[in-house]
Amino acid sequence: MGLKKTSIKRNEITIDQAELLAKKLADRPYGQEKTDAFVRTTISLPKKLLLVIEDLALKNKRNGINPKNNSSIIRAALEEYLIKHK
Template sequence: MALKKPSQQASATRKYASDQDIEQLAERLAGKPYGSPGNSAPVTEAEDPLKRTTISLPASLLDKTEDTALRNKRSGRDPKSVSALIRDALAEYFKNHP
């Protein structure tokens, strides 16, 4: 008797979700915020949600920004990401140039 490959074994026992299962899951998760377990407090007016944008930078400036973010991440300092570094730089700019 030949042994089946693991992928062949799994396909024989794999259970697929029915349309009803999918609908029940969607109903259960509807209205829950991403990344927060259980019931979380609603967002207050004091919190400013992040919005995604795209910017173009000269290659040398982007390289410096990415290197700085990586160095900060490895040393445990903030800001640890390119986005956070740019947010901090823009916040500082607008603080000095209202």
């Protein structure tokens, strides 16, 4: 008497479901949790100040130095300000 094979019914996964899962997992670091999550906020700046920040970001990007984007420049300036005014 031979062993009876049991068939396991698996749900077929569509391409759309696979794409959705890939997008969901794409921003997660492999094997580690994000410890310092960023949150978005809105600030208002004078146009001249924003232009200076954008120019600096572009210059830094071209020279391969940090900070390379507006958010990083503003974050660094704010951190420096908070340290100075503790």
